[in-house]
Amino acid sequence: MSTTIRKRFAVPLSQTTLVIIAGALILSAAMGIRQTFGLFIGPFSFDRGLPVTLIAFAIALHNLVWGFAQPFAGAAADRYGSAPVVAFGATTFAAGLGVAAVAPSGPMLIVGMGLLVGIGVSCTTFGVVLPAVGRIASTEKRSMAMGLVSAGGSAGQVLMIPLVQSIRLNSGIATSLFVLAFLMLLIAPLGIVLDRRANVGTQVHEPPVAPLRTVFAQAVRHRGYRLLTLGFFTCGFQLAFIATHLPEYLTLCHMPVGLGATALALIGLFNMAGSWACGWLGGRFRQHHVLGWLYLIRSVTIGTFFLLPKTSASVVIFAAVMGLTWLGTVPLTSGLVAKVFGTRHLGSLFGVCFLSHQIGSFLGAWLGGLVFDLTGSYSLLWEATVAAGLIAAMLHFPIDDKAVSTPAVHPEPASA
Template sequence: MMQVLLCGGAVVTLSMGIRHGFGLWLQPITQEMGWSRESFAMAIAIQNIAWGIMGIFAGMVADRFGAFRVLLAGAAAYALGLAGMALSSTPLWFALTAGLLIGVAQAGTTYAVVFGVLGRQIPAARRSWAMGVIAATGSFGQFFMVPVEGALIAQIGWSNALLVLAMLVLIIVPLAFGLREPGLAGRSSAPREQSVAQAVTEAFRTPSFLLLTAGYFVCGFQVMFIGVHMPSYLKDYGLAPHVASYSLALVGLFNIFGTYLAGNLGQHFPKRYLLAGIYLARSVVTVAFLLVPLSPWSVYAFSAAMGFLWLSTVPLTNATVAQIFGVQHLSMLGGFVFFSHQVGSFLGVWLGGYLYDRSGSYDIVWYLSIALGIFAALINLPVREAALQRRPLAA
């Protein structure tokens, strides 16, 4: 179990840590290349939707043959995408590299694939805790990597910084060996309780799955809007660039505690109530941030509070899916739920850039984020967490 946690945590630290810093590239790239904020936001929005779509198929492969092959392919695609992002000369090439290619890479190197390994390797009594640990490592990646990325941009320029990250992400390759599942890979003739089609049909006929999926849409909208547009929002109000770097790092730091605590609490309390509380708290924190005078300290307080709530939905949502449906198709079902998250991410990132370019303000998106948080809190309350009772399949 320890090997799975260490290697899975390190993979997520790298993959999530790098992608959480993409907002730092918005102004350097758009200013040097003469692109609009919407063009940058569109590429990151494509990244999120590509991640969501490919996450379903990456999950299917990982459930069937193990995570090892998926991680190798994902690491290679990540390195190519970062290098291509550095060398792109037009918004179209930037969208194909920073958007499509890195989105595909993230599908094979982040939560859905790693959580599938956890579900199969770790007993149910410890599953929510283990998922909280892995989610916390993703938060540590943000805390550690965002300042590193900011320093690289300042010292060697944005394009060279991306090339350095392209080499760094290849560390995922040796880490993938620690997540091999010899008893799973190649087991194509082994009896399976459900086919893929049966598992998908069952999930989409289950109201609780649909409610969790809808709630995850809101999570994606909120975190990607803040993660990508917060640095520019702060600079627009005259705050120094380091305030943005520190704020994103604080999100990562406090999310370490938030996700770990959420995973632990999920072992003892109904996860639907915890999820509802997280979404409602996000709206309350955002309202408070918009009401108080903007200053570095108000930004840091907001970042710490929002960080505590940032990815704490991840272990609770995935553990609930495992609790309801079992672990046989966990990576795939987690991929479907995560697709909804990424649709929300697409809209959060793109609408932020679109509405800013047309109104000169992020206000509308802030208000929409608050309303969506209240909506997500309400729809998580009716979720039923009990395992489904299936009829035996016909011989």
């Protein structure tokens, strides 16, 4: 009898594979497109006469909006499924890119690239995609499955950056942004695939759990969850600063034209291997220890790159090492939340944790532009990213990763 029940709730490999592929494609489009925004800082400034601070603020704002919207997007996906959330997000993302393409002034750019893109990204990235993947995977394979999706999603960064660079140079800012908007619309239906396994077999992994309010209150009191949330701030701060300002920084260092785009593409390429490796490591070692070492490696890499003379070779090595540690934090962090609190409310709990990441992203992107306008240099921000990484490493090592016991909800007895 028990064998029959297990077979009934077992997840077919083909279905699991489809969900992983769909999740990777959605992440590829959304994350790949937003990683190209740093390529528009110079053109928006020179072609449209907009201050670097304002352009950086628009890019930074989408990170902040993404962070505040993520818990709501995750909760909506937990309750209604991924399909409507992904469709709404992809459409809103495309609308934001369209507004930015025709924006004649700073306020319009802020509405498009800041507000609308931020809402769209929250519905088409980690907080919606990874919980859907996490629910179909066994506890032992969950970290690996999330790592595979994150690795596949990195393909977008590898492909989008040279594509955007080529279109922008040949056809201008507006055309390149409209092409990106069209690509976002193409992935709108893929949320349906994520829901194909949303409700089947989930009960194999976890018993009925308490309502979100109870679980969230428990998470807020959990010291490990608080440390994880604080440490995730650093990930956003480091990545947003580098993705947004590395091309301009290399220009200031008199590096060859196009090397910045090459570096961002290399980060995406090596991130494919890094995300998979982090997912693999997270299934074999304690995830918070892997996270601690990840932040240490990042900080040493950033500090070394900043202090050493800049050459094409040093930029390529920096991009490769950063790529290996780029988004590996995401499957590890979401996997750790799932390990401690389960997957039923993973979208909501990871969304709150991710808000901290996005506050860091906002500050990393915006402060980079502000400090540069005030001082003519990015030095203070490079030093800040190193310090933040060291602090994050110290926060992660003492995290308690034991699963918590949450009071289950028992159905009322049926009346006679």
